[in-house]
Amino acid sequence: MNTTVNMTLQDLGYNNYFEKLRIDNNLKDFEIGRVISEQKERYIVKSEKGEFEAEITGNLRFSAKSRKDFPAVGDWVSLIYHETDFAVINSILPRISTLSRQAVNKFGELQIIASNIDYGLIVQSVNRDFNINRLERYLTLCYTSRIEPIIVITKTDLTDEENLNDLLNKIKIRVKNVPLIPVSNETKEGIDKLKKLLYKGKTYCLLGSSGVGKSSLINSLIGESRMKTANISQSIDRGKHVTTRRELIPMINGAILIDNPGMREVGITDSSLGIESTFEKIYDLAQSCKFSDCTHTSEIGCAVQLAIDNGQIEKSHFENFLKMEREKEHYESAVAEKRRKDKDFGKMIKHYKKTKKSNNF
Structure with missing residues:
Protein backbone atom coordinates (compact mmCIF):
# COMPACT_ATOMS: atom_id res chain seq x y z
CA MET A 1 0.00 0.00 0.00
CA ASN A 2 3.07 2.22 0.03
CA THR A 3 2.45 5.23 -2.21
CA THR A 4 4.91 7.08 -4.38
CA VAL A 5 3.67 10.52 -3.32
CA ASN A 6 5.16 11.12 0.12
CA MET A 7 4.41 13.89 2.59
CA THR A 8 6.30 15.36 5.50
CA LEU A 9 5.05 14.80 9.03
CA GLN A 10 4.30 18.54 9.17
CA ASP A 11 1.92 18.08 6.23
CA LEU A 12 0.01 15.66 8.43
CA GLY A 13 -0.14 18.06 11.39
CA TYR A 14 3.05 17.13 13.25
CA ASN A 15 4.60 19.96 15.28
CA ASN A 16 7.10 20.68 18.05
CA TYR A 17 4.65 19.61 20.74
CA PHE A 18 4.35 16.09 19.32
CA GLU A 19 8.11 15.94 18.81
CA LYS A 20 8.57 16.72 22.50
CA LEU A 21 6.14 13.91 23.35
CA ARG A 22 8.17 11.60 21.13
CA ILE A 23 11.38 12.48 22.97
CA ASP A 24 9.78 12.39 26.44
CA ASN A 25 8.45 8.89 25.75
CA ASN A 26 11.84 7.58 24.53
CA LEU A 27 10.65 7.01 20.96
CA LYS A 28 13.49 8.72 19.06
CA ASP A 29 14.61 5.41 17.57
CA PHE A 30 11.18 4.71 16.06
CA GLU A 31 9.55 6.03 12.92
CA ILE A 32 6.51 8.23 13.51
CA GLY A 33 3.30 8.13 11.52
CA ARG A 34 -0.34 9.17 11.79
CA VAL A 35 -3.31 6.82 11.65
CA ILE A 36 -5.38 7.95 8.67
CA SER A 37 -7.87 5.08 8.51
CA GLU A 38 -9.16 2.33 10.78
CA GLN A 39 -11.37 -0.65 10.15
CA LYS A 40 -11.79 -3.61 12.52
CA GLU A 41 -8.41 -3.10 14.24
CA ARG A 42 -6.59 -2.89 10.92
CA TYR A 43 -5.05 0.49 10.31
CA ILE A 44 -3.64 2.60 7.52
CA VAL A 45 -0.77 4.73 8.78
CA LYS A 46 0.84 7.56 6.82
CA SER A 47 4.45 8.59 7.41
CA GLU A 48 7.18 10.34 5.47
CA LYS A 49 7.84 7.04 3.70
CA GLY A 50 4.28 6.64 2.44
CA GLU A 51 1.16 4.73 3.46
CA PHE A 52 1.32 1.40 5.25
CA GLU A 53 -1.13 -1.20 6.42
CA ALA A 54 -0.48 -1.70 10.11
CA GLU A 55 -1.47 -3.68 13.17
CA ILE A 56 -0.63 -3.25 16.84
CA THR A 57 1.92 -5.28 18.79
CA GLY A 58 0.76 -8.13 21.00
CA ASN A 59 2.06 -6.25 24.01
CA LEU A 60 -0.05 -3.18 23.16
CA ARG A 61 -3.11 -5.39 22.72
CA PHE A 62 -2.47 -7.28 25.96
CA SER A 63 -1.95 -4.15 28.06
CA ALA A 64 -5.06 -2.38 26.71
CA LYS A 65 -7.67 -1.92 29.42
CA SER A 66 -10.35 -0.36 27.21
CA ARG A 67 -11.06 0.87 23.69
CA LYS A 68 -9.25 4.11 24.53
CA ASP A 69 -5.97 2.19 24.62
CA PHE A 70 -6.22 1.18 20.96
CA PRO A 71 -5.21 3.45 18.06
CA ALA A 72 -7.81 5.77 16.55
CA VAL A 73 -7.89 7.88 13.41
CA GLY A 74 -5.79 10.98 14.10
CA ASP A 75 -3.38 9.27 16.49
CA TRP A 76 0.37 9.73 16.21
CA VAL A 77 2.04 6.35 16.61
CA SER A 78 5.55 4.92 16.71
CA LEU A 79 6.22 2.38 13.95
CA ILE A 80 8.44 -0.53 13.02
CA TYR A 81 8.49 -1.27 9.28
CA HIS A 82 8.40 -4.98 8.48
CA GLU A 83 7.84 -4.91 4.72
CA THR A 84 7.56 -2.35 1.94
CA ASP A 85 3.83 -2.00 2.60
CA PHE A 86 3.38 -3.21 6.19
CA ALA A 87 4.22 -1.82 9.63
CA VAL A 88 3.63 -2.63 13.28
CA ILE A 89 2.37 0.03 15.70
CA ASN A 90 4.55 -0.04 18.81
CA SER A 91 2.90 2.71 20.87
CA ILE A 92 0.51 5.66 20.76
CA LEU A 93 1.71 9.17 21.57
CA PRO A 94 -0.38 10.95 24.24
CA ARG A 95 -3.40 12.65 22.67
CA ILE A 96 -4.08 16.37 22.86
CA SER A 97 -7.81 15.71 22.42
CA THR A 98 -10.14 12.75 22.09
CA LEU A 99 -13.50 13.19 20.39
CA SER A 100 -15.82 10.45 21.63
CA ARG A 101 -19.45 9.55 22.21
CA GLN A 102 -21.51 6.97 24.06
CA ALA A 103 -21.08 3.68 22.18
CA VAL A 104 -24.26 2.64 20.40
CA ASN A 105 -26.06 -0.19 22.23
CA LYS A 106 -23.18 -0.47 24.75
CA PHE A 107 -24.16 1.77 27.62
CA GLY A 108 -21.30 2.84 29.84
CA GLU A 109 -18.75 2.41 27.05
CA LEU A 110 -17.03 5.04 24.91
CA GLN A 111 -16.62 5.06 21.15
CA ILE A 112 -13.67 7.15 20.00
CA ILE A 113 -14.55 9.17 16.90
CA ALA A 114 -11.10 10.66 16.30
CA SER A 115 -8.10 12.04 18.19
CA ASN A 116 -5.80 15.07 18.10
CA ILE A 117 -8.56 17.28 16.69
CA ASP A 118 -8.38 21.07 16.76
CA TYR A 119 -11.77 21.95 15.23
CA GLY A 120 -15.08 20.15 14.78
CA LEU A 121 -17.03 20.98 11.62
CA ILE A 122 -20.66 20.35 12.61
CA VAL A 123 -22.50 19.82 9.33
CA GLN A 124 -26.28 20.00 8.95
CA SER A 125 -28.35 20.62 5.83
CA VAL A 126 -31.33 22.94 5.32
CA ASN A 127 -33.67 20.08 4.45
CA ARG A 128 -35.14 17.40 6.71
CA ASP A 129 -31.85 16.69 8.45
CA PHE A 130 -31.83 20.00 10.29
CA ASN A 131 -32.26 19.43 14.02
CA ILE A 132 -31.08 22.07 16.46
CA ASN A 133 -31.30 19.69 19.43
CA ARG A 134 -28.86 17.32 17.71
CA LEU A 135 -26.66 20.30 16.81
CA GLU A 136 -26.41 21.08 20.54
CA ARG A 137 -25.31 17.48 21.12
CA TYR A 138 -22.48 17.86 18.63
CA LEU A 139 -21.51 21.12 20.35
CA THR A 140 -21.37 19.27 23.67
CA LEU A 141 -19.07 16.62 22.17
CA CYS A 142 -16.73 19.36 20.97
CA TYR A 143 -16.74 21.33 24.21
CA THR A 144 -16.16 18.19 26.26
CA SER A 145 -13.00 17.51 24.24
CA ARG A 146 -11.96 21.19 24.23
CA ILE A 147 -12.35 21.26 20.45
CA GLU A 148 -13.40 24.50 18.73
CA PRO A 149 -16.76 24.01 16.93
CA ILE A 150 -17.69 25.48 13.55
CA ILE A 151 -21.28 25.09 12.30
CA VAL A 152 -21.69 24.49 8.57
CA ILE A 153 -25.18 24.58 7.03
CA THR A 154 -25.19 22.86 3.63
CA LYS A 155 -27.52 22.62 0.61
CA THR A 156 -28.53 26.28 0.81
CA ASP A 157 -29.44 26.07 -2.89
CA LEU A 158 -32.44 23.93 -1.88
CA THR A 159 -34.20 26.78 -0.07
CA ASP A 160 -34.94 30.48 -0.54
CA GLU A 161 -33.27 33.37 1.24
CA GLU A 162 -36.16 33.99 3.64
CA ASN A 163 -36.26 30.38 4.88
CA LEU A 164 -32.46 30.25 5.14
CA ASN A 165 -32.32 33.43 7.23
CA ASP A 166 -35.09 32.07 9.49
CA LEU A 167 -33.11 28.86 10.04
CA LEU A 168 -29.87 30.73 10.74
CA ASN A 169 -31.65 33.00 13.23
CA LYS A 170 -32.98 29.96 15.10
CA ILE A 171 -29.40 28.77 15.52
CA LYS A 172 -28.13 32.18 16.61
CA ILE A 173 -30.79 32.42 19.32
CA ARG A 174 -29.65 29.16 20.94
CA VAL A 175 -25.96 29.06 20.02
CA LYS A 176 -23.59 31.91 20.84
CA ASN A 177 -20.01 32.67 19.83
CA VAL A 178 -19.67 29.84 17.30
CA PRO A 179 -18.82 30.51 13.62
CA LEU A 180 -21.85 29.79 11.42
CA ILE A 181 -21.21 29.28 7.70
CA PRO A 182 -24.00 28.53 5.18
CA VAL A 183 -22.69 26.85 2.01
CA SER A 184 -23.84 25.27 -1.22
CA ASN A 185 -21.78 22.51 -2.80
CA GLU A 186 -23.70 23.08 -6.02
CA THR A 187 -23.17 26.83 -6.44
CA LYS A 188 -20.01 26.96 -4.23
CA GLU A 189 -21.48 29.90 -2.33
CA GLY A 190 -19.88 30.16 1.12
CA ILE A 191 -17.05 27.74 0.34
CA ASP A 192 -14.37 30.45 0.20
CA LYS A 193 -15.58 31.84 3.53
CA LEU A 194 -15.26 28.40 5.09
CA LYS A 195 -11.79 27.89 3.59
CA LYS A 196 -10.59 30.98 5.48
CA LEU A 197 -11.28 29.12 8.74
CA LEU A 198 -9.14 26.13 7.72
CA TYR A 199 -5.62 26.78 9.01
CA LYS A 200 -2.39 25.11 8.02
CA GLY A 201 -1.33 22.32 10.34
CA LYS A 202 -4.70 22.17 12.13
CA THR A 203 -6.91 19.07 12.11
CA TYR A 204 -10.67 19.27 11.49
CA CYS A 205 -13.24 16.51 12.05
CA LEU A 206 -16.51 16.42 10.11
CA LEU A 207 -19.52 15.69 12.31
CA GLY A 208 -23.01 15.11 11.00
CA SER A 209 -25.66 12.65 9.95
CA SER A 210 -25.62 10.64 6.74
CA GLY A 211 -26.71 12.55 3.69
CA VAL A 212 -25.93 16.10 4.86
CA GLY A 213 -23.32 16.52 2.11
CA LYS A 214 -20.07 15.90 3.99
CA SER A 215 -18.43 14.10 1.07
CA SER A 216 -19.54 16.82 -1.35
CA LEU A 217 -18.21 19.42 1.09
CA ILE A 218 -14.80 17.74 1.12
CA ASN A 219 -14.76 17.73 -2.68
CA SER A 220 -15.61 21.45 -2.68
CA LEU A 221 -12.88 22.26 -0.17
CA ILE A 222 -10.11 20.34 -1.94
CA GLY A 223 -11.27 21.29 -5.44
CA GLU A 224 -11.52 17.76 -6.80
CA SER A 225 -13.92 14.82 -6.83
CA ARG A 226 -11.98 12.73 -4.36
CA MET A 227 -14.87 11.56 -2.18
CA LYS A 228 -17.64 9.35 -3.52
CA THR A 229 -21.11 10.92 -3.33
CA ALA A 230 -24.61 9.56 -3.81
CA ASN A 231 -27.74 11.04 -5.31
CA ILE A 232 -30.45 12.48 -3.10
CA SER A 233 -33.29 10.09 -2.35
CA GLN A 234 -36.55 11.67 -3.49
CA SER A 235 -38.54 9.82 -0.80
CA ILE A 236 -36.55 11.03 2.22
CA ASP A 237 -35.08 14.24 0.75
CA ARG A 238 -31.50 13.49 1.74
CA GLY A 239 -28.43 11.83 0.32
CA LYS A 240 -27.65 8.18 0.86
CA HIS A 241 -24.98 7.03 3.29
CA VAL A 242 -21.62 6.86 1.49
CA THR A 243 -18.73 7.12 3.95
CA THR A 244 -18.26 3.80 5.76
CA ARG A 245 -15.13 4.47 7.80
CA ARG A 246 -13.17 7.32 9.34
CA GLU A 247 -10.45 8.70 7.10
CA LEU A 248 -7.85 11.44 7.42
CA ILE A 249 -7.43 13.67 4.35
CA PRO A 250 -4.56 16.19 4.02
CA MET A 251 -5.69 19.29 2.13
CA ILE A 252 -3.88 21.50 -0.38
CA ASN A 253 -3.83 24.54 1.95
CA GLY A 254 -2.16 22.55 4.75
CA ALA A 255 -5.23 21.81 6.89
CA ILE A 256 -6.14 18.20 7.65
CA LEU A 257 -9.69 16.83 7.45
CA ILE A 258 -11.04 13.71 9.11
CA ASP A 259 -14.13 12.38 7.37
CA ASN A 260 -16.52 10.46 9.56
CA PRO A 261 -19.44 8.08 8.89
CA GLY A 262 -22.81 9.68 9.49
CA MET A 263 -24.07 9.58 13.07
CA ARG A 264 -27.79 9.56 13.84
CA GLU A 265 -27.12 8.84 17.52
CA VAL A 266 -24.96 11.24 19.53
CA GLY A 267 -24.85 9.68 22.97
CA ILE A 268 -23.71 11.85 25.87
CA THR A 269 -21.02 10.62 28.28
CA ASP A 270 -19.56 12.23 31.42
CA SER A 271 -19.73 15.61 29.69
CA ASP A 342 -14.66 -5.40 37.52
CA LYS A 343 -13.32 -4.83 41.03
CA ASP A 344 -15.43 -7.68 42.44
CA PHE A 345 -14.29 -9.95 39.62
CA GLY A 346 -10.66 -9.05 40.34
CA LYS A 347 -11.14 -9.88 44.01
CA MET A 348 -12.69 -13.22 43.08
CA ILE A 349 -9.74 -14.14 40.83
CA LYS A 350 -7.27 -13.09 43.54
CA HIS A 351 -9.10 -15.18 46.12
CA TYR A 352 -9.21 -18.16 43.75
CA LYS A 353 -5.46 -17.99 43.11
CA LYS A 354 -4.75 -17.64 46.83
CA THR A 355 -6.96 -20.66 47.66
CA LYS A 356 -5.45 -22.76 44.88
CA LYS A 357 -1.95 -21.94 46.08
CA SER A 358 -2.85 -22.92 49.68
CA ASN A 359 -4.36 -26.24 48.53
CA ASN A 360 -1.16 -27.15 46.69
CA PHE A 361 0.82 -27.23 49.93
Whole structure:
Protein backbone atom coordinates (compact mmCIF):
# COMPACT_ATOMS: atom_id res chain seq x y z
CA MET A 1 0.00 0.00 0.00
CA ASN A 2 3.07 2.22 0.03
CA THR A 3 2.45 5.23 -2.21
CA THR A 4 4.91 7.08 -4.38
CA VAL A 5 3.67 10.52 -3.32
CA ASN A 6 5.16 11.12 0.12
CA MET A 7 4.41 13.89 2.59
CA THR A 8 6.30 15.36 5.50
CA LEU A 9 5.05 14.80 9.03
CA GLN A 10 4.30 18.54 9.17
CA ASP A 11 1.92 18.08 6.23
CA LEU A 12 0.01 15.66 8.43
CA GLY A 13 -0.14 18.06 11.39
CA TYR A 14 3.05 17.13 13.25
CA ASN A 15 4.60 19.96 15.28
CA ASN A 16 7.10 20.68 18.05
CA TYR A 17 4.65 19.61 20.74
CA PHE A 18 4.35 16.09 19.32
CA GLU A 19 8.11 15.94 18.81
CA LYS A 20 8.57 16.72 22.50
CA LEU A 21 6.14 13.91 23.35
CA ARG A 22 8.17 11.60 21.13
CA ILE A 23 11.38 12.48 22.97
CA ASP A 24 9.78 12.39 26.44
CA ASN A 25 8.45 8.89 25.75
CA ASN A 26 11.84 7.58 24.53
CA LEU A 27 10.65 7.01 20.96
CA LYS A 28 13.49 8.72 19.06
CA ASP A 29 14.61 5.41 17.57
CA PHE A 30 11.18 4.71 16.06
CA GLU A 31 9.55 6.03 12.92
CA ILE A 32 6.51 8.23 13.51
CA GLY A 33 3.30 8.13 11.52
CA ARG A 34 -0.34 9.17 11.79
CA VAL A 35 -3.31 6.82 11.65
CA ILE A 36 -5.38 7.95 8.67
CA SER A 37 -7.87 5.08 8.51
CA GLU A 38 -9.16 2.33 10.78
CA GLN A 39 -11.37 -0.65 10.15
CA LYS A 40 -11.79 -3.61 12.52
CA GLU A 41 -8.41 -3.10 14.24
CA ARG A 42 -6.59 -2.89 10.92
CA TYR A 43 -5.05 0.49 10.31
CA ILE A 44 -3.64 2.60 7.52
CA VAL A 45 -0.77 4.73 8.78
CA LYS A 46 0.84 7.56 6.82
CA SER A 47 4.45 8.59 7.41
CA GLU A 48 7.18 10.34 5.47
CA LYS A 49 7.84 7.04 3.70
CA GLY A 50 4.28 6.64 2.44
CA GLU A 51 1.16 4.73 3.46
CA PHE A 52 1.32 1.40 5.25
CA GLU A 53 -1.13 -1.20 6.42
CA ALA A 54 -0.48 -1.70 10.11
CA GLU A 55 -1.47 -3.68 13.17
CA ILE A 56 -0.63 -3.25 16.84
CA THR A 57 1.92 -5.28 18.79
CA GLY A 58 0.76 -8.13 21.00
CA ASN A 59 2.06 -6.25 24.01
CA LEU A 60 -0.05 -3.18 23.16
CA ARG A 61 -3.11 -5.39 22.72
CA PHE A 62 -2.47 -7.28 25.96
CA SER A 63 -1.95 -4.15 28.06
CA ALA A 64 -5.06 -2.38 26.71
CA LYS A 65 -7.67 -1.92 29.42
CA SER A 66 -10.35 -0.36 27.21
CA ARG A 67 -11.06 0.87 23.69
CA LYS A 68 -9.25 4.11 24.53
CA ASP A 69 -5.97 2.19 24.62
CA PHE A 70 -6.22 1.18 20.96
CA PRO A 71 -5.21 3.45 18.06
CA ALA A 72 -7.81 5.77 16.55
CA VAL A 73 -7.89 7.88 13.41
CA GLY A 74 -5.79 10.98 14.10
CA ASP A 75 -3.38 9.27 16.49
CA TRP A 76 0.37 9.73 16.21
CA VAL A 77 2.04 6.35 16.61
CA SER A 78 5.55 4.92 16.71
CA LEU A 79 6.22 2.38 13.95
CA ILE A 80 8.44 -0.53 13.02
CA TYR A 81 8.49 -1.27 9.28
CA HIS A 82 8.40 -4.98 8.48
CA GLU A 83 7.84 -4.91 4.72
CA THR A 84 7.56 -2.35 1.94
CA ASP A 85 3.83 -2.00 2.60
CA PHE A 86 3.38 -3.21 6.19
CA ALA A 87 4.22 -1.82 9.63
CA VAL A 88 3.63 -2.63 13.28
CA ILE A 89 2.37 0.03 15.70
CA ASN A 90 4.55 -0.04 18.81
CA SER A 91 2.90 2.71 20.87
CA ILE A 92 0.51 5.66 20.76
CA LEU A 93 1.71 9.17 21.57
CA PRO A 94 -0.38 10.95 24.24
CA ARG A 95 -3.40 12.65 22.67
CA ILE A 96 -4.08 16.37 22.86
CA SER A 97 -7.81 15.71 22.42
CA THR A 98 -10.14 12.75 22.09
CA LEU A 99 -13.50 13.19 20.39
CA SER A 100 -15.82 10.45 21.63
CA ARG A 101 -19.45 9.55 22.21
CA GLN A 102 -21.51 6.97 24.06
CA ALA A 103 -21.08 3.68 22.18
CA VAL A 104 -24.26 2.64 20.40
CA ASN A 105 -26.06 -0.19 22.23
CA LYS A 106 -23.18 -0.47 24.75
CA PHE A 107 -24.16 1.77 27.62
CA GLY A 108 -21.30 2.84 29.84
CA GLU A 109 -18.75 2.41 27.05
CA LEU A 110 -17.03 5.04 24.91
CA GLN A 111 -16.62 5.06 21.15
CA ILE A 112 -13.67 7.15 20.00
CA ILE A 113 -14.55 9.17 16.90
CA ALA A 114 -11.10 10.66 16.30
CA SER A 115 -8.10 12.04 18.19
CA ASN A 116 -5.80 15.07 18.10
CA ILE A 117 -8.56 17.28 16.69
CA ASP A 118 -8.38 21.07 16.76
CA TYR A 119 -11.77 21.95 15.23
CA GLY A 120 -15.08 20.15 14.78
CA LEU A 121 -17.03 20.98 11.62
CA ILE A 122 -20.66 20.35 12.61
CA VAL A 123 -22.50 19.82 9.33
CA GLN A 124 -26.28 20.00 8.95
CA SER A 125 -28.35 20.62 5.83
CA VAL A 126 -31.33 22.94 5.32
CA ASN A 127 -33.67 20.08 4.45
CA ARG A 128 -35.14 17.40 6.71
CA ASP A 129 -31.85 16.69 8.45
CA PHE A 130 -31.83 20.00 10.29
CA ASN A 131 -32.26 19.43 14.02
CA ILE A 132 -31.08 22.07 16.46
CA ASN A 133 -31.30 19.69 19.43
CA ARG A 134 -28.86 17.32 17.71
CA LEU A 135 -26.66 20.30 16.81
CA GLU A 136 -26.41 21.08 20.54
CA ARG A 137 -25.31 17.48 21.12
CA TYR A 138 -22.48 17.86 18.63
CA LEU A 139 -21.51 21.12 20.35
CA THR A 140 -21.37 19.27 23.67
CA LEU A 141 -19.07 16.62 22.17
CA CYS A 142 -16.73 19.36 20.97
CA TYR A 143 -16.74 21.33 24.21
CA THR A 144 -16.16 18.19 26.26
CA SER A 145 -13.00 17.51 24.24
CA ARG A 146 -11.96 21.19 24.23
CA ILE A 147 -12.35 21.26 20.45
CA GLU A 148 -13.40 24.50 18.73
CA PRO A 149 -16.76 24.01 16.93
CA ILE A 150 -17.69 25.48 13.55
CA ILE A 151 -21.28 25.09 12.30
CA VAL A 152 -21.69 24.49 8.57
CA ILE A 153 -25.18 24.58 7.03
CA THR A 154 -25.19 22.86 3.63
CA LYS A 155 -27.52 22.62 0.61
CA THR A 156 -28.53 26.28 0.81
CA ASP A 157 -29.44 26.07 -2.89
CA LEU A 158 -32.44 23.93 -1.88
CA THR A 159 -34.20 26.78 -0.07
CA ASP A 160 -34.94 30.48 -0.54
CA GLU A 161 -33.27 33.37 1.24
CA GLU A 162 -36.16 33.99 3.64
CA ASN A 163 -36.26 30.38 4.88
CA LEU A 164 -32.46 30.25 5.14
CA ASN A 165 -32.32 33.43 7.23
CA ASP A 166 -35.09 32.07 9.49
CA LEU A 167 -33.11 28.86 10.04
CA LEU A 168 -29.87 30.73 10.74
CA ASN A 169 -31.65 33.00 13.23
CA LYS A 170 -32.98 29.96 15.10
CA ILE A 171 -29.40 28.77 15.52
CA LYS A 172 -28.13 32.18 16.61
CA ILE A 173 -30.79 32.42 19.32
CA ARG A 174 -29.65 29.16 20.94
CA VAL A 175 -25.96 29.06 20.02
CA LYS A 176 -23.59 31.91 20.84
CA ASN A 177 -20.01 32.67 19.83
CA VAL A 178 -19.67 29.84 17.30
CA PRO A 179 -18.82 30.51 13.62
CA LEU A 180 -21.85 29.79 11.42
CA ILE A 181 -21.21 29.28 7.70
CA PRO A 182 -24.00 28.53 5.18
CA VAL A 183 -22.69 26.85 2.01
CA SER A 184 -23.84 25.27 -1.22
CA ASN A 185 -21.78 22.51 -2.80
CA GLU A 186 -23.70 23.08 -6.02
CA THR A 187 -23.17 26.83 -6.44
CA LYS A 188 -20.01 26.96 -4.23
CA GLU A 189 -21.48 29.90 -2.33
CA GLY A 190 -19.88 30.16 1.12
CA ILE A 191 -17.05 27.74 0.34
CA ASP A 192 -14.37 30.45 0.20
CA LYS A 193 -15.58 31.84 3.53
CA LEU A 194 -15.26 28.40 5.09
CA LYS A 195 -11.79 27.89 3.59
CA LYS A 196 -10.59 30.98 5.48
CA LEU A 197 -11.28 29.12 8.74
CA LEU A 198 -9.14 26.13 7.72
CA TYR A 199 -5.62 26.78 9.01
CA LYS A 200 -2.39 25.11 8.02
CA GLY A 201 -1.33 22.32 10.34
CA LYS A 202 -4.70 22.17 12.13
CA THR A 203 -6.91 19.07 12.11
CA TYR A 204 -10.67 19.27 11.49
CA CYS A 205 -13.24 16.51 12.05
CA LEU A 206 -16.51 16.42 10.11
CA LEU A 207 -19.52 15.69 12.31
CA GLY A 208 -23.01 15.11 11.00
CA SER A 209 -25.66 12.65 9.95
CA SER A 210 -25.62 10.64 6.74
CA GLY A 211 -26.71 12.55 3.69
CA VAL A 212 -25.93 16.10 4.86
CA GLY A 213 -23.32 16.52 2.11
CA LYS A 214 -20.07 15.90 3.99
CA SER A 215 -18.43 14.10 1.07
CA SER A 216 -19.54 16.82 -1.35
CA LEU A 217 -18.21 19.42 1.09
CA ILE A 218 -14.80 17.74 1.12
CA ASN A 219 -14.76 17.73 -2.68
CA SER A 220 -15.61 21.45 -2.68
CA LEU A 221 -12.88 22.26 -0.17
CA ILE A 222 -10.11 20.34 -1.94
CA GLY A 223 -11.27 21.29 -5.44
CA GLU A 224 -11.52 17.76 -6.80
CA SER A 225 -13.92 14.82 -6.83
CA ARG A 226 -11.98 12.73 -4.36
CA MET A 227 -14.87 11.56 -2.18
CA LYS A 228 -17.64 9.35 -3.52
CA THR A 229 -21.11 10.92 -3.33
CA ALA A 230 -24.61 9.56 -3.81
CA ASN A 231 -27.74 11.04 -5.31
CA ILE A 232 -30.45 12.48 -3.10
CA SER A 233 -33.29 10.09 -2.35
CA GLN A 234 -36.55 11.67 -3.49
CA SER A 235 -38.54 9.82 -0.80
CA ILE A 236 -36.55 11.03 2.22
CA ASP A 237 -35.08 14.24 0.75
CA ARG A 238 -31.50 13.49 1.74
CA GLY A 239 -28.43 11.83 0.32
CA LYS A 240 -27.65 8.18 0.86
CA HIS A 241 -24.98 7.03 3.29
CA VAL A 242 -21.62 6.86 1.49
CA THR A 243 -18.73 7.12 3.95
CA THR A 244 -18.26 3.80 5.76
CA ARG A 245 -15.13 4.47 7.80
CA ARG A 246 -13.17 7.32 9.34
CA GLU A 247 -10.45 8.70 7.10
CA LEU A 248 -7.85 11.44 7.42
CA ILE A 249 -7.43 13.67 4.35
CA PRO A 250 -4.56 16.19 4.02
CA MET A 251 -5.69 19.29 2.13
CA ILE A 252 -3.88 21.50 -0.38
CA ASN A 253 -3.83 24.54 1.95
CA GLY A 254 -2.16 22.55 4.75
CA ALA A 255 -5.23 21.81 6.89
CA ILE A 256 -6.14 18.20 7.65
CA LEU A 257 -9.69 16.83 7.45
CA ILE A 258 -11.04 13.71 9.11
CA ASP A 259 -14.13 12.38 7.37
CA ASN A 260 -16.52 10.46 9.56
CA PRO A 261 -19.44 8.08 8.89
CA GLY A 262 -22.81 9.68 9.49
CA MET A 263 -24.07 9.58 13.07
CA ARG A 264 -27.79 9.56 13.84
CA GLU A 265 -27.12 8.84 17.52
CA VAL A 266 -24.96 11.24 19.53
CA GLY A 267 -24.85 9.68 22.97
CA ILE A 268 -23.71 11.85 25.87
CA THR A 269 -21.02 10.62 28.28
CA ASP A 270 -19.56 12.23 31.42
CA SER A 271 -19.73 15.61 29.69
CA SER A 272 -20.13 18.10 32.56
CA LEU A 273 -17.82 20.65 30.94
CA GLY A 274 -19.44 20.16 27.54
CA ILE A 275 -23.01 20.52 28.79
CA GLU A 276 -22.11 23.58 30.86
CA SER A 277 -20.55 25.25 27.80
CA THR A 278 -23.47 24.38 25.49
CA PHE A 279 -26.10 25.55 27.97
CA GLU A 280 -24.10 28.38 29.50
CA LYS A 281 -27.10 30.70 29.79
CA ILE A 282 -29.06 28.14 31.82
CA TYR A 283 -26.12 27.61 34.16
CA ASP A 284 -25.68 31.37 34.59
CA LEU A 285 -29.37 31.85 35.42
CA ALA A 286 -29.27 28.95 37.87
CA GLN A 287 -26.95 31.01 40.08
CA SER A 288 -29.93 33.29 40.80
CA CYS A 289 -32.33 30.51 41.80
CA LYS A 290 -33.75 30.76 45.33
CA PHE A 291 -32.57 27.26 46.24
CA SER A 292 -29.03 26.01 45.61
CA ASP A 293 -30.33 22.51 44.80
CA CYS A 294 -33.02 23.77 42.44
CA THR A 295 -34.01 21.25 39.76
CA HIS A 296 -35.51 24.05 37.60
CA THR A 297 -38.80 22.18 37.26
CA SER A 298 -41.33 23.31 39.88
CA GLU A 299 -39.49 25.21 42.64
CA ILE A 300 -40.60 28.65 43.78
CA GLY A 301 -38.05 31.32 42.91
CA CYS A 302 -36.50 29.39 40.00
CA ALA A 303 -34.71 31.88 37.74
CA VAL A 304 -34.56 29.38 34.88
CA GLN A 305 -38.31 28.76 34.81
CA LEU A 306 -38.90 32.52 35.02
CA ALA A 307 -36.65 33.00 31.97
CA ILE A 308 -38.64 30.35 30.09
CA ASP A 309 -41.93 32.05 31.00
CA ASN A 310 -40.52 35.41 29.84
CA GLY A 311 -39.30 33.97 26.55
CA GLN A 312 -35.60 34.48 27.35
CA ILE A 313 -34.96 30.76 26.95
CA GLU A 314 -36.74 28.46 24.53
CA LYS A 315 -38.58 25.61 26.24
CA SER A 316 -37.13 23.11 23.74
CA HIS A 317 -33.62 24.34 24.59
CA PHE A 318 -34.28 23.70 28.29
CA GLU A 319 -35.84 20.28 27.62
CA ASN A 320 -32.79 19.29 25.58
CA PHE A 321 -30.61 20.37 28.51
CA LEU A 322 -32.59 18.17 30.92
CA LYS A 323 -32.45 15.18 28.58
CA MET A 324 -28.69 15.43 28.15
CA GLU A 325 -28.18 15.86 31.91
CA ARG A 326 -30.17 12.65 32.50
CA GLU A 327 -28.08 10.82 29.90
CA LYS A 328 -24.87 12.03 31.55
CA GLU A 329 -26.04 10.82 34.97
CA HIS A 330 -27.15 7.48 33.51
CA TYR A 331 -23.78 7.04 31.79
CA GLU A 332 -21.85 7.89 34.97
CA SER A 333 -23.98 5.40 36.91
CA ALA A 334 -23.31 2.68 34.32
CA VAL A 335 -19.56 3.34 34.43
CA ALA A 336 -19.55 3.19 38.24
CA GLU A 337 -21.45 -0.11 38.17
CA LYS A 338 -19.07 -1.54 35.58
CA ARG A 339 -16.06 -0.57 37.71
CA ARG A 340 -17.65 -2.17 40.77
CA LYS A 341 -18.22 -5.45 38.89
CA ASP A 342 -14.66 -5.40 37.52
CA LYS A 343 -13.32 -4.83 41.03
CA ASP A 344 -15.43 -7.68 42.44
CA PHE A 345 -14.29 -9.95 39.62
CA GLY A 346 -10.66 -9.05 40.34
CA LYS A 347 -11.14 -9.88 44.01
CA MET A 348 -12.69 -13.22 43.08
CA ILE A 349 -9.74 -14.14 40.83
CA LYS A 350 -7.27 -13.09 43.54
CA HIS A 351 -9.10 -15.18 46.12
CA TYR A 352 -9.21 -18.16 43.75
CA LYS A 353 -5.46 -17.99 43.11
CA LYS A 354 -4.75 -17.64 46.83
CA THR A 355 -6.96 -20.66 47.66
CA LYS A 356 -5.45 -22.76 44.88
CA LYS A 357 -1.95 -21.94 46.08
CA SER A 358 -2.85 -22.92 49.68
CA ASN A 359 -4.36 -26.24 48.53
CA ASN A 360 -1.16 -27.15 46.69
CA PHE A 361 0.82 -27.23 49.93
